Amino acid sequence: MEQKLLKVTIDNITVEVEPGTTILMAARKIGGDVVPPAMCFYSKLQGSGGKCRTCLVKVAAGSAADPRPMPKLVASCRTAVMDGMVVENITNPAVLEARKGVVEFLLINHPLDCPVCDQAGECDLQDLSYEHGSEVTRYEFKRRTFQRIDIGPYIQLHMTRCILCYRCVYTADQVAGNREHGVMDRGDHAQIATYIQKALGNEFIGNVIDVCPVGALTDRTFRFKNRVWFTKPVDAHRDCPTCKGKVRLWMRGDDVLRVTARKDQWGEVEDWICNECRFEKKKVSDWVIEGPTRLDRHSVINAGHYVNVVKPKETFTSVMDGRQPKLLMDIHSISDVNTVDLNEIQGPATGQTFNGNQMAVGHNPTDLKAGKGANPKGTDSTNPETP
Amino acid sequence: MGRKLLLDKAHIEGIRYYDTYRKNGGYAAVEKAFKMSPADIVEEVKKSGLRGRGGAGFPTGLKWSFLAKPEGVPRYLVCNADESEPGTFKDRYLMEFIPHLLIEGLIISSYALGSHRTYIYIRGEYAWIVDILEQAIAEANQAGWLGKNILNSGFDCQIYVQRGAGAYICGEETALIESLEGKRGNPRIKPPFPAVKGLWDSPTVVNNVETLAAVVPIMNIGAEEYSKIGIGKSTGTKLISACGNLNKPGVYEIDMTISVEEFIFSDEYCGGIANGKRLKACIPGGSSVPILPANLLLKTAKGETRMMNYESLADGGFATGTMMGSGGFIVLDEDQCVVRHTFSLARFYRHESCGQCSPCREGTGWMEKILNNIENGKGKMSDIDLLWDIQRKIEGNTICPLGDAAAWPVAAAIRHFRDEFEWHVTHPDEAQIRNFGLAHYADPIKPAEAIAGI
Numbered sequence: 001m002e003q004k005l006l007k008v009t010i011d012n013i014t015v016e017v018e019p020g021t022t023i024l025m026a027a028r029k030i031g032g033d034v035v036p037p038a039m040c041f042y043s044k045l046q047g048s049g050g051k052c053r054t055c056l057v058k059v060a061a062g063s064a065a066d067p068r069p070m071p072k073l074v075a076s077c078r079t080a081v082m083d084g085m086v087v088e089n090i091t092n093p094a095v096l097e098a099r100k101g102v103v104e105f106l107l108i109n110h111p112l113d114c115p116v117c118d119q120a121g122e123c124d125l126q127d128l129s130y131e132h133g134s135e136v137t138r139y140e141f142k143r144r145t146f147q148r149i150d151i152g153p154y155i156q157l158h159m160t161r162c163i164l165c166y167r168c169v170y171t172a173d174q175v176a177g178n179r180e181h182g183v184m185d186r187g188d189h190a191q192i193a194t195y196i197q198k199a200l201g202n203e204f205i206g207n208v209i210d211v212c213p214v215g216a217l218t219d220r221t222f223r224f225k226n227r228v229w230f231t232k233p234v235d236a237h238r239d240c241p242t243c244k245g246k247v248r249l250w251m252r253g254d255d256v257l258r259v260t261a262r263k264d265q266w267g268e269v270e271d272w273i274c275n276e277c278r279f280e281k282k283k284v285s286d287w288v289i290e291g292p293t294r295l296d297r298h299s300v301i302n303a304g305h306y307v308n309v310v311k312p313k314e315t316f317t318s319v320m321d322g323r324q325p326k327l328l329m330d331i332h333s334i335s336d337v338n339t340v341d342l343n344e345i346q347g348p349a350t351g352q353t354f355n356g357n358q359m360a361v362g363h364n365p366t367d368l369k370a371g372k373g374a375n376p377k378g379t380d381s382t383n384p385e386t387p
Numbered sequence: 388m389g390r391k392l393l394l395d396k397a398h399i400e401g402i403r404y405y406d407t408y409r410k411n412g413g414y415a416a417v418e419k420a421f422k423m424s425p426a427d428i429v430e431e432v433k434k435s436g437l438r439g440r441g442g443a444g445f446p447t448g449l450k451w452s453f454l455a456k457p458e459g460v461p462r463y464l465v466c467n468a469d470e471s472e473p474g475t476f477k478d479r480y481l482m483e484f485i486p487h488l489l490i491e492g493l494i495i496s497s498y499a500l501g502s503h504r505t506y507i508y509i510r511g512e513y514a515w516i517v518d519i520l521e522q523a524i525a526e527a528n529q530a531g532w533l534g535k536n537i538l539n540s541g542f543d544c545q546i547y548v549q550r551g552a553g554a555y556i557c558g559e560e561t562a563l564i565e566s567l568e569g570k571r572g573n574p575r576i577k578p579p580f581p582a583v584k585g586l587w588d589s590p591t592v593v594n595n596v597e598t599l600a601a602v603v604p605i606m607n608i609g610a611e612e613y614s615k616i617g618i619g620k621s622t623g624t625k626l627i628s629a630c631g632n633l634n635k636p637g638v639y640e641i642d643m644t645i646s647v648e649e650f651i652f653s654d655e656y657c658g659g660i661a662n663g664k665r666l667k668a669c670i671p672g673g674s675s676v677p678i679l680p681a682n683l684l685l686k687t688a689k690g691e692t693r694m695m696n697y698e699s700l701a702d703g704g705f706a707t708g709t710m711m712g713s714g715g716f717i718v719l720d721e722d723q724c725v726v727r728h729t730f731s732l733a734r735f736y737r738h739e740s741c742g743q744c745s746p747c748r749e750g751t752g753w754m755e756k757i758l759n760n761i762e763n764g765k766g767k768m769s770d771i772d773l774l775w776d777i778q779r780k781i782e783g784n785t786i787c788p789l790g791d792a793a794a795w796p797v798a799a800a801i802r803h804f805r806d807e808f809e810w811h812v813t814h815p816d817e818a819q820i821r822n823f824g825l826a827h828y829a830d831p832i833k834p835a836e837a838i839a840g841i
Contacts, residue, residue, distance in 0.1 A: 050786060051743050051744050051745070053744050072784075075576065075786075098784050101779075101780030102746060102780075105750055106749070108753060109749060138773055182571075183742070185742070186554070186740065187738060187748060188740070188742065188752040189742075
C-alpha cells in the first residue's frame, strides 16, 4: 500500500514528506535558508539530536486536525511532522533570538583558538557563529579547560573545544561497535573520556573525527600539517577489504596530507571509512583518483584552488534600477584569490603572491622543507625589510 | 483542624510494622480495590480529581488513562521517590513512618494499571529508608498482599526498590527511567512519552510517592467524598514540608482550604516566624518555583487572600504568582539575603545539570558565576540585566524542566527583589557586613502596580 504523504509548511513553503520525517529533514528537502542549523543531529546516527538546541523552531500549528501551536520552541531534528503542520523558522524573530542565545551558550566555554585549530575552515561551530551569533561575548569569566589527551595512536581529544554533541558516542556505538569512550561527569564539567585512559582501537573509530562538529577530535596524522583551505580535496577510491574505500584526499601538490570520508551537502559522511584507508594510505599510488571535489563556492576551502573560476554575475545594477551603488570596497576588483593556483607556489602564500608576483613565497621557519621553500628575497611579513 | 487522610495514623506507635498497620485498618483499601475492575479504579481516581503531588500537578487519573495498552507488552508502574528538590522532604516522612501506606497504594495502582513489576526509585541519600521499605515489602509478601495470585484475583505483582546514586536530575521521569535501566541519567527527548515508550520501551507510569499513597484514602472513603475535600480543582489533602525561619518547621497535611497566612502564623501549623522576626519572602513549592515577597505571598495582586492550593498560588501567573510545586515551603525572614539565597540555588542547579543540552549546561554555570560576583561585591549594574537575559534564553529551550527550574528562581528574584540586587551592586562593602533587610517587601501594594509586574 502506498503511504500517504504529509503536507508540512516551513516558512511558507509547503513540502510533502513521508510519515515519520522530522521537521529538520523536511526542511532539508526544501533546502536553502529555511534549513535549521544542526550541531548535534546526524541523520545517519540513530538517536542523535535534540541536545544542542540550535535547530529550535516554532510550530505555529500542530497539525490539520489539531491546529493549536506548540507552547515551547521544539527541536526540529527530533520532532516528527504531522499533516498540515505549520513551522516557522527564519520567519519567527523568537526563534532567531533563541538560536542566538544557544550560539552564545555554546561559545562561552569554547576556547576560540581557531587560528591554531585543525578544524578551522570546516568547523560547524565556526559557520554557526558567523551566521547566527553576535560579534561580541558577554562572558567575562575563565573558560573551562581540559588537558589534551591522545586517545590511541591516531586520534587526539581536545576536550576544551568539545560542545558535547554526543555524535562520537553514537558513532562508536552504531558504526564502530564496542564503544570504549563516553560522557563522564555532568553539567558544565561533563566530558568525553575513556574510562581510565584507554586507547580507542576499533578499526572504524576514525570516523569520530569526521562526525565531530568542532576540533575536539582531530587526526593525529594531520595535526598542524596544513590549513584545510591550502589543501585540495580530490575524490578517490581503492579496493578496501573492510570498507567501501570511497574517500576524499586532501592534497598539497602530490602529497596526500589527509584522508577523510566523503561528505554530502549537509556535512554528513556518505560512507564510513576504515582506519586503514584513513590513516595508513597516504600515497597517491594507493588510490585511484576520480577528480576534484565539487565544493560550495562560499566555502573557505574553495579559496585559491581552481584557476579560471567563473566570477559571479553582478546583479547590483539591474536590481538598483541602473544606479551604481557606492561601494566602499568591491571585493571582486581587489581580490585575485581565485586566479592563483596555490599548488604552483612553494610554501605558504603571502600578500605578494596575489599582487602579481606569483612566484614570491614567504619564509616559514617551521617548514621542514625550509631549504626548498625559503625565499632569498625575504618577502615575509615578519621581516621589516620586505619590499 | 483540617481533615487528615495520609498522616491520620502516623502518630500510632509501631505503625511502621505490618501488624500494627493492619490492626489499624491497613490494607482494607486493597481488599476493596480487588473487588473492582482495573478500569473502575482508574475511573475512581479520575473522579477524585487527584493531582500529581510531585510538582507539575497533572491530574493523575488522566495520566493513567493515557497509558498505552498494546498486547503482549508488559506495563510498568514506577514510584518516583527521588525526592531531591531543596526544601521538599514530605515523601521521606511518609516512607519513613508509614511505609505500608505507600506499599498499599502501589498494590492498588499496579492492579489498576496492570503492572506486574513495580519499581520504587529512591534517592541514594535515603539509605536507611531503603531498609524500611524492603522490610515492609517482605512483610507484605509474607501476608500475601504481594506475589502470585493476590487475594485469588489471579493478579501477580512484585515491588522492587532501586537506589539512585544521588542525582537531582533522576527525579525527572525520563531520566529516572534511564537510570532505572542502568544508564546515565539523561532525560529523554519527548515525545515519545513514557506512557507509550518508557521503561525498557514499554508503557510506563511514573508517579510521586504522595500521589500513590493518596490512592489509599480515595479507595477507603470513595472518590466522591475525596473530591469534596479542598476547593475547586485542588481536591484532597496535600503534604507540605515547611522549613526555613519558622517556629515549627515540619511536615504538615493540609486540606487546601486554608490561607497562606494561616499556614505560616497559626499555632496549628508553622506557628509564625522564629525569634519574633518579620516575614520577608517565601518559596511555597520547593526551590524551583518563583520566590514571592511577603506582600504578594499573603495577598494576590487582585487583593484577595492567597490560599494554599494549586489555583490560588498560581494566581497572577509568574508576574505576581508562583506555583504549588512539590510542597517544599521555604520561609525567609527579614535577616535573609535574597541575593545570597538565589546564588545558592543557582549553584545547586549548576551542580545538578546533566550537561546534555547546551542552554542548561552553559547557562546555569554562567548565572552562578554572575551571582557569585554580585553577592561578593564585584557585580555591575549591567549584570542584573544580563542575568535576566540568560534566564530568558534558558527557559523553555531545554530538553527537560531542569532548565526552567534553574531559570525561574533567578527570574523571580530579579522581578521582585531588584532593589536588593541593585543595592548589592551600589553598596558592595556594606553588603558584606549587613543584609538589605525587610525593606518594603511586606508593604501592601496597590493592585494596579502588582498586575503590571515586570
